[in-house]
Amino acid sequence: MALPKAKEDALAARLAALTLPAGKGWLAALRSEALARLTAMGLPARRDEYWRYTDPTSLNVPEAPVAVRFEPGDEAEPFDGMDRLKIVFVDGVFDAAASDDLTLSGVTIERLSQTGGKDIHWAQGLYGQLETRGQTPVARPLAALNSAFATDGVLIHVTGRAAKPVSLIYVHQSDTSDAILHHCVKLEAGASLTLLENGPAAARFSNVLEVDIAEGAQFHHIRLQGRDHQRRAVTHLFARLGARSEMRSFTLTANGRLTRNEAVVELTGDEGRAHLAGATVGDGDFHHDDTVFVTHAAVACESRQVFKKVLMNGAVGVFQGKILVKPGAQKTDGYQISQSLLLDEDSQFLAKPELEIYADDVKCSHGSTSGAIDETALFYLQSRGIPRRRAQALLVLAFLAEAIQEIADEDIAEDIRGRLERWLARHGSNG
Amino acid sequence: MLEINNLHVKLEEEDKVILRGVDLKIGPGEVHAIMGPNGSGKSTLSYVLSGRDGYEVTEGSATLDGQELLEMEPEERAAAGLFLAFQYPVEIPGVGNMTFLRTAVNAQRKARGEDELSAGDFLKIVREKAKTLKIDAEMLKRPVNVGFSGGEKKRNEILQMAMLEPRMCILDETDSGLDVDAMKLVADGVNALRSAGRSFLVITHYQRLLDHIKPDVVHIMAAGRIIKTGGPELALEVESNGYADILNEVG
Ligand SMILES: Nc1ncnc2c1ncn2[C@@H]1O[C@H](COP(=O)(O)OP(=O)(O)OP(=O)(O)O)[C@@H](O)[C@H]1O
Numbered sequence A: 001m002a003l004p005k006a007k008e009d010a011l012a013a014r015l016a017a018l019t020l021p022a023g024k025g026w027l028a029a030l031r032s033e034a035l036a037r038l039t040a041m042g043l044p045a046r047r048d049e050y051w052r053y054t055d056p057t058s059l060n061v062p063e064a065p066v067a068v069r070f071e072p073g074d075e076a077e078p079f080d081g082m083d084r085l086k087i088v089f090v091d092g093v094f095d096a097a098a099s100d101d102l103t104l105s106g107v108t109i110e111r112l113s114q115t116g117g118k119d120i121h122w123a124q125g126l127y128g129q130l131e132t133r134g135q136t137p138v139a140r141p142l143a144a145l146n147s148a149f150a151t152d153g154v155l156i157h158v159t160g161r162a163a164k165p166v167s168l169i170y171v172h173q174s175d176t177s178d179a180i181l182h183h184c185v186k187l188e189a190g191a192s193l194t195l196l197e198n199g200p201a202a203a204r205f206s207n208v209l210e211v212d213i214a215e216g217a218q219f220h221h222i223r224l225q226g227r228d229h230q231r232r233a234v235t236h237l238f239a240r241l242g243a244r245s246e247m248r249s250f251t252l253t254a255n256g257r258l259t260r261n262e263a264v265v266e267l268t269g270d271e272g273r274a275h276l277a278g279a280t281v282g283d284g285d286f287h288h289d290d291t292v293f294v295t296h297a298a299v300a301c302e303s304r305q306v307f308k309k310v311l312m313n314g315a316v317g318v319f320q321g322k323i324l325v326k327p328g329a330q331k332t333d334g335y336q337i338s339q340s341l342l343l344d345e346d347s348q349f350l351a352k353p354e355l356e357i358y359a360d361d362v363k364c365s366h367g368s369t370s371g372a373i374d375e376t377a378l379f380y381l382q383s384r385g386i387p388r389r390r391a392q393a394l395l396v397l398a399f400l401a402e403a404i405q406e407i408a409d410e411d412i413a414e415d416i417r418g419r420l421e422r423w424l425a426r427h428g429s430n431g
Numbered sequence B: 001m002l003e004i005n006n007l008h009v010k011l012e013e014e015d016k017v018i019l020r021g022v023d024l025k026i027g028p029g030e031v032h033a034i035m036g037p038n039g040s041g042k043s044t045l046s047y048v049l050s051g052r053d054g055y056e057v058t059e060g061s062a063t064l065d066g067q068e069l070l071e072m073e074p075e076e077r078a079a080a081g082l083f084l085a086f087q088y089p090v091e092i093p094g095v096g097n098m099t100f101l102r103t104a105v106n107a108q109r110k111a112r113g114e115d116e117l118s119a120g121d122f123l124k125i126v127r128e129k130a131k132t133l134k135i136d137a138e139m140l141k142r143p144v145n146v147g148f149s150g151g152e153k154k155r156n157e158i159l160q161m162a163m164l165e166p167r168m169c170i171l172d173e174t175d176s177g178l179d180v181d182a183m184k185l186v187a188d189g190v191n192a193l194r195s196a197g198r199s200f201l202v203i204t205h206y207q208r209l210l211d212h213i214k215p216d217v218v219h220i221m222a223a224g225r226i227i228k229t230g231g232p233e234l235a236l237e238v239e240s241n242g243y244a245d246i247l248n249e250v251g
């Protein structure tokens, strides 16, 4: 099917500014397949149903809009004191000097840009593959674009218990950087890994993470998207879960002009468990979109989606979340909640929760709410001598608690609470 | 200590006048009680004094130790020594009772230029005071007032008061919803705090509480005014005859 003219032009303009990374091996073929997918779909447009609430223009344009690097002041880097294996990308470029040696017991780690030339590689069966599966029933062209043009990333093969977390650190330096990274993680049966991601990465960042979780394996993922105010990001997390496997993914987003975080999760083995959570705080020129698609394709799986957004001074939050229960996926336990706390009347939350169920013995619930701060509770706290800002912060943290509880590591959860508290002390609604 | 002069209050959003010239003067160490029919404005008075939104003071003043209360933020009034035990304590899901108490105590200490209490010291004091009010450790861990019974909520108010050591305490129907034993506990808690430098304003419908907390002065409030002031015998009179006689008497 031919694309409409506007889409064709937008795609041509974008493609003109990109070059397929050179290479011959396994990766080259997968890249050109991805490019073919993209060419067939075209870039997203506001008129597309899936982009109704978020304007993709600045993600489509050939050049990344300028985003000034933010100086975080004296706040410690996330995961600072933790024993972890650090892999640093500066504006999307691997920084060997700042990174640790890529060896870790129970895990092999390679860089995408260094293995692409080989004839055979395990990632051949994963790279762009979960992305392709995720293209139906809804097109995700920016993920295909990423698979075609990603310049680097890491390929992580987990065969046992990873001795420590792998920590991807995304440093933003140049005001016009446009980074495209693509990572694959394959967990063999019974293996486990914690993956940490943090930082704004670039003025504009496209990130795809494909995770294949075999039977009984565990994948924990914690992501902090940095504090830059002007950066833009589109991320995709594609995950496939085998029997009795578990994944937990938590994202903290504070600031950022535009964020679109898509998560596409498929439960393909019985008794799998997938938890996705997000805590978002935005002030002013801020647009944050969580778009989630969870498919139950096996028996007795559990999925939870917990997304909470605190918005002020005109910030906009979006949630599009779906639970699809396929025929035969009996005993499904699906839960989805998306809530926003609007600290003034200028802020906005747009939500589209969806359930689609083709099995009869399932338990699925979803809820979406948008509310203001509880003034009675605020007064009660103030009447005990707690200053208004602090009282508000207590109530906001209480609101976010259900999402933060999804973090398995209590030290990280505590660190994130502290970051949110400091953020709330710096920001207040003018409304 | 507390001095209220000709206080007139209406609702901010409506043209409804609730207080129509309240005068009240409470000296240091005194215990005053306010009784009065439902809807006469007793809770409104306590809210206006503690700084709740939604009311407009159209006339009059209220001072605590000479400081004008009505211009302060609620937290400033608390730091100045005012405390209100709510008629309906508020449930706050997600905020632990302990966190709440500690944040409040330390915020007030900070406002007064004192050092914050260490976690250890705080814990010790809370446990001790909670014990005398028969508030168990589990209740302290739960979110503020969430799932508390009516009586537990009221005891939790007194615990907050005991922790914050305010100088001017307003108790709004702290006795309602309490069983006989709990009433005794609460009264003991209040009496333990009585001192020459601390005053109380006790709002109640029942003489019973005043058997335990002996007032120096009793006021009757009706239709937004204090219409009669007397000694403890006034409460007994209300208890046996209701308000009709008093209302007729003042016309
Ligand atoms: N926010 C409000 N909106 C509407 N009416 C109000 C509001 N606050 C108070 N009122 C009205 O003002 C009057 C006084 O109320 P208040 O709660 O002060 O009475 P009270 O003396 O404490 O009564 P009770 O003994 O029943 O507790 C009542 O008629 C009440 O309905």
Ligand SMILES: [Mg+2]
Residues within 6 Å of the ligand: B042, B043, B044, B087, B172, B173
């Ligand atoms: Mg009342």
